[in-house]
Amino acid sequence: MEPQDSKPRIIDIALQAGVGTATVDRVLNGREGVKPKTVEKVLEAARFLAESGGRPRVLAPRAEGLRLRALIGGRPGFANELLGQALRESARASGTPLQLEFVCRTDPAALAARLRACREDSIGGVIVQPVEHPFVRDAIAELIADGIQVVTVLSQMPGIDPLGHVGLDNRAAGRLAGQILGYLCGGRGTATIFHSNAIYRSHEEREAGLRSILREEFPQIEIVETISTDDDPALCFRQASDVLGRRPDLSAIVNLAAGNRGIERALLDAGRARSVQFVAFNLTPLSRNALIERSINAVIHQDMTRIAQEAIGAICTGHQGRPLPHVTIPCELILRENLRDISAGPRHPDASI
CATH class of the missing domain: 3.40.50.2300 (Response regulator)
Known part of the structure; x- marks a missing residue:
């Protein structure tokens, strides 16, 4: 019988280090854009696994150790508040702390700054409604390079990998x-x-x-x-x-x-x-x-409750070393005769539909 290859796989290193597979690939191939402490964590995990037979000896990171931030566009209003409320409830159900922020829709620099702030706040996962702008694109790429799981909601931002998404077609x-x-x-x-x-x-x-x-x-x-x-x-x-x-x-x-x-x-x-x-x-x-x-x-x-549940679940999936999913939710046509109840949520003086 041939000896088993003890070289650890990228997924094993990701599980051991508690980062995404793209971050491991970036570190092992010497590419820039990863924090020194993350680089050291990845290299230490690779060394440990190489010496111990190439399989992780620890469990995958648990969702309970994850801290999330959600960045939603616009002032708090009915549509935004329904999504924010659903995100809070879904995070609470999964036992995951979540900080929710509303960021001006028409200020890409402000959104990019709030995204970058996640790098310094020990945030493990970010849910963001992105605007199509180079500032925002670069900030998301930096988070991913640091091993932070990012999932976009409602609006996509193609061309960044690995990036999860939940929303309509x-x-x-x-x-x-x-x-x-x-x-x-x-x-x-x-x-x-x-x-x-x-x-x-x-x-x-x-x-x-x-x-x-x-x-x-x-x-x-x-x-x-x-x-x-x-x-x-x-x-x-x-x-x-x-x-x-x-x-x-x-x-x-x-x-x-x-x-x-x-x-x-x-x-x-x-x-x-x-x-x-x-x-x-x-x-x-x-x-x-x-x-x-x-x-x-x-x-x-678009069902905001389902979007929130899928987004929280996607972050937890990525936190456990598995690929971030792209989830397309059904598009519903609502007419006067098929109305259903919907939670009003908190009322704001500038509330809009």
Whole structure:
């Protein structure tokens, strides 16, 4: 019988050192970007395993020893608060301490700074809603190089490995929004798209999906304006009021982002809530009430509780040395007749749908 190779595998070293496999690969191949203390931890684990037969003698790190931070975009409001509340509850159920922060959507430098701060705070896992910006991309890559598990939620950031993700197929969600819009408008008319100022890949993918299905199946629906907002209900109200005043022929509005309450108010004030079809994203207590009152016609929904549970589970998976998963959650179409209860969560004076 040939002697067994005692050279430890990368996964064994990762389990022994309590870091990700990408960090081990980076250290063993002499690439930069890993903290000296992490380098020493990896090298010590490799030495120990080489001397002891090439298999870890300790259990994989337990989730109970993990500390998490979640960085969500925007001010606390209904949609954000539902996700934050679900993250807190999921972390509590797994016995994992979680610190939740809301970061300005339109300030990539602030988000990058908060991400980098995790390197100094003994954080083992980060859940982040990323904006598409080099500052944020570099900060996430630095966390991963340090052995910190990172999972993006709601919006993806391709090209960084290993990086987990939990969220919708947003292009498919945009196509669903376009399909229901086409049916509501009878296949013809004019539409305005509202989206966030923040550079979220999710919103870009939604818009691409929306436009693609309108071109393919509803060519007689014309998108006449695309309006950028700050997810601010007051700004959405002013912009929606303006476009309604200028376009008496407007048939439909699609909001890919937050601020639905402002658009709803503008439709009601203009007396056009029944004549202009309104398709929104994310079921919240406010959008649920608007569906009941018929001032919103359809909501494309993503289950924040499931997103939170999957994100916490993904971090724990990575903490145990296994690859971080990419989880696509189902996209739901919510109409007036299939409404379900949804937790209101804490109410804030600037709450938005």
